[in-house]
Amino acid sequence: MDHIKSYVLRAGRISAAQRRSYETLFPRYGLALGPALALPRVFGNDHPVIAEIGFGMGSATVLMAEENPGINYLGIEVHRPGIGRLLWEIERRRVSNIRVIEHDAVEALERMIPDASLDGLHIFFPDPWPKKRHRKRRLLARPVTDLLAQKLRPGAYLYTVTDWEDYAQSALRELAQTPLLQNAYPGFAQTQSWRPRTKFEQRGIAEARPIRELFFIRGGSSPAGHTPASP
Numbered sequence: 001m002d003h004i005k006s007y008v009l010r011a012g013r014i015s016a017a018q019r020r021s022y023e024t025l026f027p028r029y030g031l032a033l034g035p036a037l038a039l040p041r042v043f044g045n046d047h048p049v050i051a052e053i054g055f056g057m058g059s060a061t062v063l064m065a066e067e068n069p070g071i072n073y074l075g076i077e078v079h080r081p082g083i084g085r086l087l088w089e090i091e092r093r094r095v096s097n098i099r100v101i102e103h104d105a106v107e108a109l110e111r112m113i114p115d116a117s118l119d120g121l122h123i124f125f126p127d128p129w130p131k132k133r134h135r136k137r138r139l140l141a142r143p144v145t146d147l148l149a150q151k152l153r154p155g156a157y158l159y160t161v162t163d164w165e166d167y168a169q170s171a172l173r174e175l176a177q178t179p180l181l182q183n184a185y186p187g188f189a190q191t192q193s194w195r196p197r198t199k200f201e202q203r204g205i206a207e208a209r210p211i212r213e214l215f216f217i218r219g220g221s222s223p224a225g226h227t228p229a230s231p
C-alpha cells in the first residue's frame with residue numbers, strides 16, 4: 001500500500017538506559033521487518049494476540065500484559081526511546097507475553113501479520129495531526145482502516161482512543177465506512193475500564209479535551225481478549 005507516513009521520525013534524545021535496554025533486549029523481544037510471522041511460534045503458545053500500534057513509552061502495554069498473562073501483546077512503534085523503555089519494563093517486571101516490532105505499522109501489518117490472525121488492535125492517542133494540511137497523515141482513515149480490519153479475526157475488535165475531537169469525528173466516519181467493521185456502540189464507545197491511562201490521556205484531561213473512545217468489531221462471532229464494556 002502506498003501511503004503517507006503517520007509519523008515523523010525526529011532525531012530525538014535517547015537516554016543511556018533506553019539505549020542499553022534497546023541494545024541488549026531487542027534481540028530477545030524484538031522482531032525485524034520480514035516475511036509473515038507464525039504468531040504461535042513467535043510467542044511460544046497459541047494464546048490470543050492483540051497488536052498495539054504506536055505504544056509510545058509502552059506504559060499501557062506493559063500493565064495490560066502483566067494483568068493478562070493469557071493474552072499475547074505485539075507492540076509496533078517507530079520511536080526508539082519508547083522501545084528501549086518498554087524493553088526495560090518487560091525485563092524489570094519479568095513479563096513474557098510482549099514482542100515488539102520496530103517499524104511503520106502499516107508496512108509491518110501488510111508484510112508480517114497474516115490476515116484474520118489478531119484478536120484485537122489497540123491504537124491509543126494516535127498522533128492527531130491537527131493542522132488541516134497535515135490531516136492526510138492521520139492513521140485512522142481508509143484504506144488503512146481496511147487493512148487493519150483485514151488483520152482481525154471475525155469477532156475481534158479495534159479499539160482506539162483520542163483526545164482530539166476533530167480526529168475522533170473523522171475516525172468514527174472512516175471506521176463506520178470500513179466494510180468489515182461494525183461499531184459495538186451507537187456512536188462513541190463507553191470508557192473501557194480495563195484500559196490503563198497514559199500521560200497523553202492525562203494531558204488531554206488537564207487541557208479540558210474530552211476523551212473519545214471508539215470500539216469496532218470485525219463482523220462474525222464473539223471476540224477474544226478484552227470485551228466491550230456493557231452500558
Ligand SMILES: C[S@@+](CC[C@H](N)C(=O)[O-])C[C@H]1O[C@@H](n2cnc3c(N)ncnc32)[C@H](O)[C@@H]1O
Pocket residue numbers: 005006007053054055056057076077078079082103104105106123124125126127128139198199200201
Ligand atoms: C501521541 S503518541 C501516543 C503514545 C501512546 N499510545 C500513549 O498513549 O502514550 C503516538 C505514537 O504513535 C507512534 N506512531 C505513529 N504512527 C505510527 C506508525 N505508522 N507505526 C508505528 N508507530 C507509529 C508514534 O511514534 C508515537 O509514539
